[in-house]
Amino acid sequence: MAKLVFGMNQSLDGYVDHLKMETGPALFRHWTEHVRDLAGSVYGRRMYEIMRYWDEDDPEWDAARRDFAAAWRSQPKWVVSRSLKSVGPNATLVEHGLEAVVRGLKARLVGEIAVAGPDLARTLTDLGLVDEYRLYFHPVVLGQGTPFFAGARPPLRLVASDQVGEDTIRLTYVPA
Numbered sequence: 247m248a249k250l251v252f253g254m255n256q257s258l259d260g261y262v263d264h265l266k267m268e269t270g271p272a273l274f275r276h277w278t279e280h281v282r283d284l285a286g287s288v289y290g291r292r293m294y295e296i297m298r299y300w301d302e303d304d305p306e307w308d309a310a311r312r313d314f315a316a317a318w319r320s321q322p323k324w325v326v327s328r329s330l331k332s333v334g335p336n337a338t339l340v341e342h343g344l345e346a347v348v349r350g351l352k353a354r355l356v357g358e359i360a361v362a363g364p365d366l367a368r369t370l371t372d373l374g375l376v377d378e379y380r381l382y383f384h385p386v387v388l389g390q391g392t393p394f395f396a397g398a399r400p401p402l403r404l405v406a407s408d409q410v411g412e413d414t415i416r417l418t419y420v421p422a
Contacts, residue, residue, distance in 0.1 A: 248285050248355040250348065252367040253380030254394060255414070261391035262364060264296070267384045273411030274310055282317040285355040288348060288370075290363030291327035294337075297362070301334050324351065326366055345373050368396035376400075379419045382410060 254262045255269065269277070281287075289297065300315040307315070323337040326344055333339045340347050348370060351359055361367045361376060370376050379402060381394060401422035410416045 248352045248357055248359045249377040250288075250352060250361060250370065250375050251358050251378045251380060252361040252370070252376050253378075253382065253416075254364070255382045255384055256394045257386045257388040257391075258383055259387050259389065260393050260395070261388040262394050263388060263391045266388055266391075267386055270412040271310065273382075273414050274314070276410050278310070278314045278317050281314065281321060281360075283357065284321050284360050285357035286322035286324065286351065287360040287362050288324045288326065288340075288351070288366065289337075290366035291325065291330055293363035293366070294323070294325045294327070294330075294333070298334060344369065345375070348373075348375050364392055364394060364396040371400050372397070374421075377420065378405075381417045381419070383415045383417065385413050 255264060255267050255273075256262045257267065297318065300318040303312070303315065319336060321336065323333070324340050324347065325333045325337050326340045327333075328341055330339060348359075352375070361370055367376060402419035403422040404417060405420050406416075406418040408416055
């Protein structure tokens with residue numbers, strides 16, 4: 247049975263914005279390895295549209311970016327959206343029946359399935375489907391933006407803390 251994990255980079259004040267937080271080489275490698283090891287990912291529409299950047303090669307990419315793109319392209323993706331009419335390679339559009347689809351993925355797959363996007367994570371949290379939360383804190387304060395927890399923070403229990411990369415601390419929680 248697969249485990250559903252929600253994890254994202256965030257500021258010290260709890261906001262997620264990949265454009266405003268630098269990812270150093272070690273953390274970038276960490277994310278590449280993480281993506282490579284996933285059984286798949288469930289994306290909300292907005293996060294999927296951001297990540298589609300990795301579908302097309304950019305001649306300016308270095309080896310690390312090409313490696314990440316290859317890992318991202320190879321993983322199965324399920325995209326939750328009522329407005330999209332189609333999705334890219336290696337992706338399946340989920341327009342209805344989110345709970346049944348995710349329960350089916352958890353039962354069928356082995357390993358970890360990533361949840362991508364705070365709004366989707368809130369919905370899956372409310373359904374009791376998220377098994378683990380990984381908060382990657384960066385030493386920045388944004389003061390505004392999209393919060394990691396789109397709704398009320400669920401009751402959580404800390405199970406691990408570790409440094410990832412040059413200046414990022416990962417806190418790992420499970421539902422209490």
